[in-house]
Amino acid sequence: MERERLEPEVRPGDGPDLTAPSEREAGHDAWLVEQARRGDQAAFEEIVHRYERRLTKALYHLVGDIEVARDIAQESFLRFYQALHRFDASRRVGPWLFRIAVNLATDWRRRGRHLSTRARAQQRGVEPTSQVGYPEADDRALAEEVRHVLNQLPEPYRLVLVLRELEGLPNSEIAAITGRKEATIRWRLAQARQMFKELWHARLNGHISHPKDDS
Amino acid sequence: MFSFFRTQWTCRRVRRRLPLLVGGDLTGREQLQVEAHVASCERCRQELCQFEQSAAALQALAESDAALAIPSVLPELRRRLATPRPSSIRREHSFSAAALALLGSLSVTAIVVGTMLVQWAPPGRGNGPSAGAETGGKVAATPTQAVQSSTRQAVAAQLDMAVLASNGSPTSDETAVSDQTQCRYTLDLATPMDAYEPALDEY
Numbered sequence: 084m085e086r087e088r089l090e091p092e093v094r095p096g097d098g099p100d101l102t103a104p105s106e107r108e109a110g111h112d113a114w115l116v117e118q119a120r121r122g123d124q125a126a127f128e129e130i131v132h133r134y135e136r137r138l139t140k141a142l143y144h145l146v147g148d149i150e151v152a153r154d155i156a157q158e159s160f161l162r163f164y165q166a167l168h169r170f171d172a173s174r175r176v177g178p179w180l181f182r183i184a185v186n187l188a189t190d191w192r193r194r195g196r197h198l199s200t201r202a203r204a205q206q207r208g209v210e211p212t213s214q215v216g217y218p219e220a221d222d223r224a225l226a227e228e229v230r231h232v233l234n235q236l237p238e239p240y241r242l243v244l245v246l247r248e249l250e251g252l253p254n255s256e257i258a259a260i261t262g263r264k265e266a267t268i269r270w271r272l273a274q275a276r277q278m279f280k281e282l283w284h285a286r287l288n289g290h291i292s293h294p295k296d297d298s
Numbered sequence: 299m300f301s302f303f304r305t306q307w308t309c310r311r312v313r314r315r316l317p318l319l320v321g322g323d324l325t326g327r328e329q330l331q332v333e334a335h336v337a338s339c340e341r342c343r344q345e346l347c348q349f350e351q352s353a354a355a356l357q358a359l360a361e362s363d364a365a366l367a368i369p370s371v372l373p374e375l376r377r378r379l380a381t382p383r384p385s386s387i388r389r390e391h392s393f394s395a396a397a398l399a400l401l402g403s404l405s406v407t408a409i410v411v412g413t414m415l416v417q418w419a420p421p422g423r424g425n426g427p428s429a430g431a432e433t434g435g436k437v438a439a440t441p442t443q444a445v446q447s448s449t450r451q452a453v454a455a456q457l458d459m460a461v462l463a464s465n466g467s468p469t470s471d472e473t474a475v476s477d478q479t480q481c482r483y484t485l486d487l488a489t490p491m492d493a494y495e496p497a498l499d500e501y
């Protein structure tokens with residue numbers, strides 16, 4: 084009982100609070116939402132600009148495919164737009180957008196990734212993006228190792244790790260995005276770190292296949 | 299030294315909190331109890347070391363992400379909105395005509411305004427509103443580069459160790475590698491007790 088009354092903490096270790104901009108920026112978000120509601124497309128586009136990179140990056144870690152991540156990000160912004168008239172201006176944009184995106188990513192995974200990246204791109208009439216990647220081969224190899232292990236975590240645990248460790252969101256934000264209590268997120272995070280640690284060290288000890296072994 | 303604790307926590311109780319300690323998610327008495335235990339328990343200290351190593355691996359991925367080039371979705375968003383068609387994510391869902399009409403009218407003016415807004419966006423937010431392939435270079439050129447390379451080396455050393463272990467390579471190399479992967483967690487014995495809060499117990 085007591086734990087649920089704890090104040091949300093924001094510590095330096097939380098990193099940049101990506102879905103919770105400063106008061107001034109949160110105010111600016113609210114202003115943009117208001118403008119977009121009145122039909123100001125530029126305001127809506129700025130919302131896209133403000134959030135699309137962090138949103139797509141998080142989605143990339145959830146679905147493991149940058150093109151699918153971009154698709155889902157796009158869809159999230161559309162749904163956000165469609166729901167603008169229902170948006171409570173006292174709420175913050177970031178958690179709402181992330182919540183839409185996370186739900187879409189979950190749906191997508193449940194539906195079994197039935198379309199390949201290329202098929203999706205062809206369906207849209209555009210070429211798959213080929214420039215996406217890391218600048219150095221070493222970085223890419225290392226990132227792939229970690230990503231491979233991360234992908235083995237059950238979804239709810241991967242989600243909290245991605246939002247916290249990769250996106251630097253504080254637990255209070257993750258709670259808002261996932262609709263859980265902060266205390267729940269805290270312990271889910273503990274379990275997720277435990278699982279990741281075990282998988283990572285199993286990988287180090289050669290008990291997990293190398294990503295390049297898969298196909 | 300830690301005699302102000304009536305009882306030392308058990309290994310089991312401490313271990314459940316090590317993943318929280320490593321991420322800076324413990325405070326007050328709970329943190330002090332766990333730290334006190336780790337200071338005097340070699341096995342829990344080794345466990346904590348493993349958490350640090352896996353946390354460093356995730357950190358390396360996060361840092362690589364900073365240089366990840368992600369083209370903006372806006373061009374596709376505009377194209378898709380200009381041509382009425384069902385959602386590519388959930389095909390049963392279609393957009394309202396009003397939204398399509400409004401969004402379809404996104405114009406060159408909007409692009410120009412969008413560009414201005416990007417420039418006008420607040421500085422110092424590495425993961426800020428930037429979009430498009432050009433962000434890769436921009437984000438990579440942050441002061442975290444030194445940290446990036448050291449994290450990468452530490453994690454790369456972990457991987458090297460794994461290779462050495464699986465190849466059964468000479469121990470001299472292992473020694474050299476393990477020097478780079480020492481656990482860095484140091485107990486902050488100066489932490490005051492003023493941040494007391496009830497221990498979050500027993501889930």
Ligand SMILES: [Zn+2]
Nearest residue numbers: 309339341342
């Ligand atoms: Zn112990």
